[in-house]
Amino acid sequence: MKIARFRDARRTAFAVVEGEELVEIRGSAYTRFRKTDTRYSLKDVKLLAPSETPQIWSPGPNFAGHPGKAGQPRSESSSNGAQHPEPWQRGMNALTGPEDPIIIPKDSTGEVHLEGEAVAVISKLCRRVTPQQASKYILGYTCGNDISERTWQREDGSMWRAKSSDSFAPVGPWVETSVDPQDMEIIVRVNGQEVQHTCAKNMRFSFAQIVSYISQQVTLHPGDLVFSGATSASAQLHPGDVVEVEIPGVGLLRNPVVAEFDSSK
Numbered sequence: 188m189k190i191a192r193f194r195d196a197r198r199t200a201f202a203v204v205e206g207e208e209l210v211e212i213r214g215s216a217y218t219r220f221r222k223t224d225t226r227y228s229l230k231d232v233k234l235l236a237p238s239e240t241p242q243i244w245s246p247g248p249n250f251a252g253h254p255g256k257a258g259q260p261r262s263e264s265s266s267n268g269a270q271h272p273e274p275w276q277r278g279m280n281a282l283t284g285p286e287d288p289i290i291i292p293k294d295s296t297g298e299v300h301l302e303g304e305a306v307a308v309i310s311k312l313c314r315r316v317t318p319q320q321a322s323k324y325i326l327g328y329t330c331g332n333d334i335s336e337r338t339w340q341r342e343d344g345s346m347w348r349a350k351s352s353d354s355f356a357p358v359g360p361w362v363e364t365s366v367d368p369q370d371m372e373i374i375v376r377v378n379g380q381e382v383q384h385t386c387a388k389n390m391r392f393s394f395a396q397i398v399s400y401i402s403q404q405v406t407l408h409p410g411d412l413v414f415s416g417a418t419s420a421s422a423q424l425h426p427g428d429v430v431e432v433e434i435p436g437v438g439l440l441r442n443p444v445v446a447e448f449d450s451s452k
Contacts, residue, residue, distance in 0.1 A: 191361035193232040217409035236284040238410040246272040249416025272392045272400045278351035285359035293447040296338040300421035303375035303432035306331035307394045313407035321395035327364035330432040330440035332357040363437040376431040382422040
């Protein structure tokens with residue numbers, strides 16, 4: 188089942204995706220709901236990031252073969268040899284949805300990179316669960332893009348602006364509830380050219396392990412997002428690029444890249 192969040196004019200709601208239509212739902216999109224008789228054509232609505240006001244977590248480099256980056260903070264560069272996940276949290280202002288622009292900040296050096304990832308969506312309050320229990324707290328999976336300003340990442344003492352600038356966490360287009368997290372392929376294209384291709388089975392720490400580890404100290408809430416972590420060497424972005432993160436069987440997240448408007452010029 189695919190669960191989407193959308194806006195029709197000024198109204199926002201959740202729906203189940205059925206072919207080229209959305210069937211609006213009543214109740215909680217994360218736990219129990221019912222379908223209504225209200226239907227929309229996908230082409231007539233605006234799809235939004237499929238979660239509201241979430242906490243956003245990422246474990247950093249988390250795939251076999253990730254090269255790491257010289258000069259990165261320890262929290263971002265050392266996960267290859269870690270004995271447990273090393274998750275960090277990014278600002279929810281970074282969240283943006285399908286077809287929304289990735290905005291390169293006007294004071295950026297221009298060294299802005301993408302990393303396509305899978306994203307788990309939490310379904311219910313999750314606190315001190317084991318890895319064996321964790322799957323019961325995951326609603327499903329969607330596509331995500333971890334955007335980073337590499338100069339800021341190397342030079343700052345933290346990653347607050349390098350990872351949490353506005354629009355630096357595109358997610359969507361919807362949540363797929365019926366997918367094996369170990370079988371997901373993650374394919375990333377820039378302007379139609381493939382730049383990344385990997386499988387979730389290559390994750391050093393599985394989604395269940397990451398969710399369990401976070402839950403030992405932090406309560407996860409319905410709609411919280413847990414990224415898979417970085418997959419491979421990242422690709423630099425430029426204004427005018429179009430980025431696609433595709434997970435077959437889940438969906439395709441597409442975002443154009445633009446430069447922030449400088450009102451001083």
